Amino acid sequence: MTAPDLPAELKAALDARLEGLSRSDAADRAAAISKTYRDGGGSSAIRAGTDALAYALARMPATYAAVTASLNALREVNPQFAPKSLLDVGAGPGTATWAAAEAFSSLQNFSLVDANRALRALALDLAGGSVRLRELDYHQGEARAALADAEAADLVVASYMIGEIGEVERKALTELMWAKTRDTLLIVEPGTPAGYARIIAVREQLIASGAHVAAPCPHDGKCPLQAPDWCHFTQRLPRSRAHRLLKSAELPFEDEKFSYAALSRAPPTQRPARVLAQPVATKVEVTAKLCTPDGLDIAKVPHRAKAAYARARRWRWGDAVMEEG
Ligand SMILES: C[S@@+](CC[C@H](N)C(=O)[O-])C[C@H]1O[C@@H](n2cnc3c(N)ncnc32)[C@H](O)[C@@H]1O
Helix, strand or coil, X not given: CCCCCCCHHHHHHHHHXXXXXXXXXXXXXXXXXXXXXXXXXXXXXXXXXXXXXXXXXXXXXXXXXXXXXXXXXXXXXXXXXXXXXXXXXXXXXXXXXXXXXXXXXXXXXXXEEECCHHHHHHHHHHHCCCCCCCCCEEEECCXXXXXXXXXXXXXXXXXXXXXXXXXXXXXXXXXXHHHCEEEEEEEEEECCHXXXXXXXXXXXXXXXXXXXXXXXXXXXXXXXXXXXXXXXXXXXXXXXXXXXXXCCCCCCEEEEEEEEEEEECCCCCCCCEEECCCCEECCCEEEEEEEECCEEEEEEEECCCHHHHHHHHCCCCCCEECCCC
């Protein structure tokens, strides 16, 4: 499985661009961009090259980690999947493209689409030093218009993107992204109730169009979680020194909460239960909240069931509970 930290090549490229940049200016820009996001303004605050770089330094490690965790879950359920082509919608600095390239050595063609000129320029600059990514094709424009003319791809990804468009637009874009998906469409969103609600809307829309959920759900039925609960996961990632300075953060790591759905054309051959929260392990038993093909289950695995207890002690939030073979 792929590690959640940025590939060395990408990290070095970002660090090199940080040299010569005023840390306080970059931190101010990153803070202003974060505020615009919190206020629902999306990527509109990213205009200059410095804004794009500040965004990438502040957010790329976390969105990369979330996409990587989602792709790892997909690969675990479908180890045969070996996509040759990728379409990254709302690609920004190319985060999901880098994550997919790491996850799938089979990928040969990389197509990216985004409306933001500054983020596209940064993505091309960062990818320029990578042997695999330097030939990528990055179209600047509105996603719907750009996708209408795009070639279909084996893997289509929209990472932290659909929250930036309205509901009507989202439905139309979802239909279009699915039309361009040969095998699997992955949507990743922030792990908030609102992000989850968008994932569920896309999931329901595409299941009605014949899609099957490869991950995280072990079924194509209605999500069994009831508000105020929502399905989300967390990925821990290391914070580099530059990352810490930019975010005025003390801790050497951060935990990124995310929600996701990987939807495939073919039904998955295995549908493992999914761990929906960090299990509680005592000397008596392991208690874990699982999403199973039959709905929600609070599993209790007693210590006396020795082998099963030992396995359950290793379960982590987000894991697939694979059958022992
Ligand atoms: C939060 S950023 C995420 C970037 C990248 N996918 C990542 O995970 O780091 C959202 C991206 O979606 C792009 N975007 C939003 N609405 C768009 C649209 N209608 N057409 C094309 N790109 C759009 C923005 O320009 C921005 O680059």
